[in-house]
Amino acid sequence: MxxxxxxxxxxxxxxxxxxxxxxxxxxxxxxxxxxxxxxxxxxxxxxxxxxxxxxxxxxxxxxxxxxxxxxxxxxxxxxxxxxxxxxxxxxxxxxxxxxxxxxxxxxxxxxxTHLEITVTLLHELFYLLCLCPNLSSLEISLMFGGAAIQHLEPFTHTNLQSLSFNCRDTVRDPSPDLFDALTLPNLHVLEASYVGVPPHEELQALLARSNCPLECLIFVGVKITDEQRAEYLTFIPSLDIQCCKGKQVTLCHSWMRIFTNICHL
Structure with a gap:
């Protein structure tokens, strides 16, 4: 009241x-x-x-x-x-x-305009992007098994500005296929969480093909070499490249703030 x-x-x-x-x-x-x-x-x-x-x-x-x-x-x-x-x-x-x-x-x-979701098949992500043409921000967790990844047709999403994806729970890293098929001409922030080695060649090809105004590239759970950093900077000299261990602390604090004002049913 x-x-x-x-x-x-x-x-x-x-x-x-x-x-x-x-x-x-x-x-x-x-x-x-x-x-x-x-x-x-x-x-x-x-x-x-x-x-x-x-x-x-x-x-x-x-x-x-x-x-x-x-x-x-x-x-x-x-x-x-x-x-x-x-x-x-x-x-x-x-x-x-x-x-x-x-x-x-x-x-x-x-x-x-913002979506956070987990998918188990890579082509489901492309289906989501087709159904959400106005997305400007997407946080995706990829939880794939050992099944073969279906062939992906090239896809362009013109409005996506921020993309965060987590490959840490996958048997096979699907991001090379993802980068090969996607074009994101309006991307400003890209965050990728890995256990293994990121597919730098495919990612660089994505940036070159998209010709996007990328401002920040964040790798979570992995480090990159000075040579790899220099290769990214040849595409975008002003690019801010960050490497961090994870988001666990940030997410924990976020949910603690929620629980302090929570109702119980």
């Missing part, structure tokens, strides 16, 4: 069995909630009766599982297929599922 009609930002810890209670909690504020974070510690998906389309002012939606959720996507797909047209940022953290089963029915992707 004290919100007086102003936009609301909520972070809620909930269980799938609390879907009805959650819906009742949100109902009086459907025209005010602009940011919603739902955190779950259960290895279950969202109940199908949880509808995000009723939140007519929602711009930022985060669904976070502390344990990786796999192979239980039916209920989640039903919820995600009903996204409001106001949504601009969608973050799916701790989720591993095949998006083809729900992307074809999802009505809220074309207007997204």
């Amino acid at each position: 004290r919100s007086c009609g102003r936009p609301l930002s909520l972070a809620i810890h909930w269980s799938p069995n609390g879907a009805d209670k959650l819906q009742r909690l949100l109902q009086p504020f459907t025209t005010q909630i602009s940011s919603l974070t739902l955190v779950s510690f259960a290895e279950k998906s969202f109940a199908p009766q949880l509808s995000f389309e009723d939140l007519s002012a929602l711009q930022d939606l985060t669904l976070y599982w502390s344990k990786v959720l796999r192979d239980n996507e039916t209920d989640l797909a039903q919820s995600l297929s009903r996204l409001p047209c106001t949504l601009r940022s969608l973050k799916l953290r701790g989720l591993v599922f095949k998006p083809f089963k729900w992307l074809s029915t999802c009505n809220g992707l074309a207007q997204l």
